Amino acid sequence: MVSYFTGPALGTAIDSVLGQPEAAELVLVDNGNPPAVTAALVRRAADEPRLVLLTGHGNVGFAAGCNRGAAAARGEILLLLNPDCRLKPEALARLLDEAVRLERPWLLGCRIVGPQGHEARGGRRHALTPLRALIEGAGLYRLGLGRWRLNRHAEPLPGSTVAMGAVSGAAMAVPAADYRALGGLDEGYFLHVEDLDLCVRLAAAGGRIVYAPSVEIVHEGGTSAAPAAFVERHKARGLARYFRLHRAGPAWDVLAGLVIAAAYGRAWLAGRREARRAHIKLGRNGPGS
Numbered sequence: 001m002v003s004y005f006t007g008p009a010l011g012t013a014i015d016s017v018l019g020q021p022e023a024a025e026l027v028l029v030d031n032g033n034p035p036a037v038t039a040a041l042v043r044r045a046a047d048e049p050r051l052v053l054l055t056g057h058g059n060v061g062f063a064a065g066c067n068r069g070a071a072a073a074r075g076e077i078l079l080l081l082n083p084d085c086r087l088k089p090e091a092l093a094r095l096l097d098e099a100v101r102l103e104r105p106w107l108l109g110c111r112i113v114g115p116q117g118h119e120a121r122g123g124r125r126h127a128l129t130p131l132r133a134l135i136e137g138a139g140l141y142r143l144g145l146g147r148w149r150l151n152r153h154a155e156p157l158p159g160s161t162v163a164m165g166a167v168s169g170a171a172m173a174v175p176a177a178d179y180r181a182l183g184g185l186d187e188g189y190f191l192h193v194e195d196l197d198l199c200v201r202l203a204a205a206g207g208r209i210v211y212a213p214s215v216e217i218v219h220e221g222g223t224s225a226a227p228a229a230f231v232e233r234h235k236a237r238g239l240a241r242y243f244r245l246h247r248a249g250p251a252w253d254v255l256a257g258l259v260i261a262a263a264y265g266r267a268w269l270a271g272r273r274e275a276r277r278a279h280i281k282l283g284r285n286g287p288g289s
Contacts, residue, residue: 001013001014001017001026001027001028001029001069001081001082001083002029002031002062002065002066002069002082002083003028003029003030003031003032003033003083004031004032004033004059004083004225004226005032005033005034005225005226006033006083006084007084007225009083009084009086009220010033010037010083010084012086012220013081013082013083013084013085013086014026014028014044014051015086016085016086016087017081017087018048018050018051019087020087020089020090020091020092020093022092022093022095022096023050023092024050024074024075025050025051025052025073025074025075026050026051026052027052027054027069027070027072027073028041028045028051028052028053028054028069028083029054029055029065029066029068029069030053030054030055030056031057031058031059031060031061031062031065032058032059038055041053041055042055052072052073054068054069054072061187061189061190061191062169062185062189062190062191062192062194063184063185063186063187063188063189063190063191063194064185064187066080066169066184066185066194067184067185067187070176070179070180070184073176075176076175076176076177077095077096077099077173077174077175077176078173078174078175078176078179079092079095079171079172079173080169080170080171080172080173080174081170081171081217082169082170082171082219084219084220084221085112085170085171085217085218085219085220086217086218086220087217088216088217088218091110091215091216091217094212094214094215095108095110095173095212095215097214098161098210098212098214098215099173099175101161102208102210103208104175104177104178104207105174105175105178105181105202105205105206105207105208106174106175106178106207106208106209106210107167107172107173107174107178107198107199107202107207107208107209107210108161108167108172108173108174108209108210108211108212108215109123109124109164109166109167109168109171109172109173109209109210109211109212110123110167110171110172110173110211110212110215110216110217111123111157111211111212111213111214111215111216111217112168112170112171112217112218112219113216113217113218113219114218114219114221115218115220119153119157120153120168120219120221121151121153122151122153122168122170123153123167123168123170123171123211124151124152124153124155124164124167124168124211125150125151125152125164125165125166125167125168125196126149126150126152126165126166127165127166127196127199127200127203128150128166128193128196128200128242129252129255130243130252130254130255130256130258130259131148131255132148132149132150133150133239133255133259134255134258134259134262135148135149135150136149136150136151137259137262137263138262152164157213158211158213159213160213160214161210161211161212161213161214162210162211163208163209163210163211164209164210164211165199165209166195166196166199166200166209167195167199167209167210167211168195169185169194169195169198170195170217170219171215171217171219172195172198173215174202178202178207181205182198182201182202182205185197185198186198186201186241186245188241189234189237189238189241189242190234190237190238191231191234191235191238192231192234192235192238193235193238193239193241193242194238196242197241197242197245197246200246227270227274228270228273228274229267229268229270229271229273229274231270232263232266232267232270233264233267235263235266235267236260236263236264236266236267239256239259239260239263240256240260240263243256243259243260
């Protein structure tokens with residue numbers, strides 16, 4: 001679990017993991033939190049043998065943070081879990097039930113739902129391509145192109161574990177040995193798209209990506225204090241890296257260019273909105289506030 005100014009959801013996420021007897025340990029990578037939160041985490045780790053806290057290294061990015069946590073982990077199966085996600089009761093028991101049936105290497109995605117119980121976008125996906133990204137981002141799936149959509153949460157929920165093109169790194173399980181054999185997450189991604197990249201690399205290595213609807217995770221979402229423009233910029237950079245590393249010809253490059261340009265456009269707009277809000281706040285409160 002990698003945390004960066006997560007907010008109150010972090011405590012709930014920690015409780016949900018440590019409340020499950022199947023959790024051998026929780027490795028929490030503190031990429032940055034308010035001093036009072038970090039101090040509380042240090043105290044809790046001192047009192048809870050299953051909580052391993054890695055802190056003091058600063059914000060090294062999500063992929064690098066996950067790799068630090070994986071390097072410290074002692075278990076045979078890793079579950080990468082966002083700090084604003086909480087495990088439903090028996091989630092780990094069901095995950096282990098699924099794991100024993102799978103032939104390695106494998107990567108397992110979970111059913112991720114929002115606070116109201118509706119399936120979240122991105123939990124089950126096709127493998128990322130420029131065409132699918134363009135159709136998803138531009139909403140073209142509404143024009144009868146649904147079969148080319150990236151996200152699959154609008155499809156009927158499978159009744160059992162099924163093969164999937166890609167799953168979300170918000171709640172992603174993988175044998176520790178397979179994760180390390182692949183080199184972990186690519187640290188060239190700072191935030192976003194690193195999970196899709198891992199799915200492609202595992203599939204290329206002969207592995208199987210599956211989606212287990214029986215393993216349910218609640219994703220609070222929107223709890224991080226990271227500015228939207230910061231997040232969108234790194235998402236755009238992640239897409240650019242992914243499409244460069246996994247390119248497949250001239251048509252791929254043209255469509256990828258459109259997707260990347262749109263992503264940087266969203267980052268620019270997010271920055272403009274944040275600057276406007278800051279200007280309005282300054283005008284209301286005065287320069288010395």
